Amino acid sequence: MKVIAxxxxxxxxxxxxxxxxxxxxVLIGEEDGAPSFTMRLFELEPGGHTPQHAxxxxxxxxxxxxxxxxxxxxxxxxxxPGVVALVTGDVEHQFRAGPAGMEFYCLVPHxxxxxxxxx
Amino acid sequence: MKVIAxxxxxxxxxxxxxxxxxxxxVLIGEEDGAPSFTMRLFELEPGGHTPQHAxxxxxxxxxxxxxxxxxxxxxxxxxxPGVVALVTGDVEHQFRAGPAGMEFYCLVPHxxxxxxxxx
Numbered sequence: 001m002k003v004i005a006x007x008x009x010x011x012x013x014x015x016x017x018x019x020x021x022x023x024x025x026v027l028i029g030e031e032d033g034a035p036s037f038t039m040r041l042f043e044l045e046p047g048g049h050t051p052q053h054a055x056x057x058x059x060x061x062x063x064x065x066x067x068x069x070x071x072x073x074x075x076x077x078x079x080x081p082g083v084v085a086l087v088t089g090d091v092e093h094q095f096r097a098g099p100a101g102m103e104f105y106c107l108v109p110h111x112x113x114x115x116x117x118x119x
Numbered sequence: 120m121k122v123i124a125x126x127x128x129x130x131x132x133x134x135x136x137x138x139x140x141x142x143x144x145v146l147i148g149e150e151d152g153a154p155s156f157t158m159r160l161f162e163l164e165p166g167g168h169t170p171q172h173a174x175x176x177x178x179x180x181x182x183x184x185x186x187x188x189x190x191x192x193x194x195x196x197x198x199x200p201g202v203v204a205l206v207t208g209d210v211e212h213q214f215r216a217g218p219a220g221m222e223f224y225c226l227v228p229h230x231x232x233x234x235x236x237x238x
Contacts, residue, residue: 002205003189003196028179028205037156037226039179039203060147060158062181062224070122077122084158084224086121086147105181105203107156107226 002032006041014042014050014116021048021097030110038113040106044068044097052094057112059087066102070095079104121151125160133161133169133235140167140216149229157232159225163187163216171213176231178206185221189214198223 009025021044028039041064042050052071061070067080070087071094077085079095079102087093095104128144140163147158160183161169171190180189186199189206190213196204198214198221206212214223 001191001193001207001210003198003202004204005202007201027203032205033207034179034205035177035208036228037179039181039205058154060153060156060226062158072120074120079122082126083122083124084146085123086151086153086158088120088152089154091120107179109155 002028009041011043016051016115018051018053019049021045022050024116026113027105029113034110036109037107038110040108040113040116042095042104042106044095044102046097046099046101048097048101050095052092054090054092055112056089057109058089059085059093059112060107061085061087062105064103064105066097066100068095068097068102121147128160130162135170135234137170137172138168140164141169143235145232145235146224148232153229155228156226157229159227159232159235161214161223161225163214163221165216165218165220167216167220169214171211173209173211174231175208176228177208178204178212178231179226180204180206181224183222183224185216185219187214187216187221
């Protein structure tokens with residue numbers, strides 16, 4: 001069991017190639033006894049973005065605040081509160097914040113979170 | 120890939136023993152190509168509640184609107200926007216909405232969603 005207000009989870013700057021202006025809070029992880037999925041909150045500054053990349057695992061996304069776009073080679077989707085998204089494995093994608101920034105929850109299988117550990 | 124505004128997903132009344140005043144929207148499921156986790160939104164009327172029960176799978180919860188409590192035998196936790204929760208397997212629990220109702224996202228492994236299908 002874990003119940004936590006998001007502001008109590010530490011926010012760390014994401015330092016990864018292709019990333020600009022992104023902070024991450026790990027809200028629920030393997031360490032908490034979650035069997036399979038890690039829940040993170042990503043906070044993008046105005047104009048901030050995640051890398052344009054693909055990976056074999058999926059994302060399940062819930063927009064919390066602000067707005068922006070989810071770019072894929074097949075097209076761009078508008079993201080705003082009340083929108084959720086599934087990015088299936090191996091789809092090249094990028095999250096881009098608009099002028100007000102953007103916050104979204106991103107759930108991945110634990111193995112998808114490994115590259116973000118100890119950064 | 121799926122990008123959807125939650126109001127475009129149909130809301131259905133949850134008819135299950137011990138449930139009162141609960142509607143559910145399935146936002147991301149196995150049918151969408153999600154490998155393992157189903158994302159649902161639960162909308163509880165003022166005073167509405169889910170069953171007091173336990174099951175072997177976990178919940179990962181994000182409160183969207185309103186407020187209420189997460190009851191467990193070990194104590195009650197306040198739920199409000201900005202709070203997330205992990206309910207680990209086999210923990211007896213119940214979600215109870217306060218006087219303004221409550222909306223929360225609830226992610227479960229696909230097998231945990233089976234009892235809600237075709238209701």
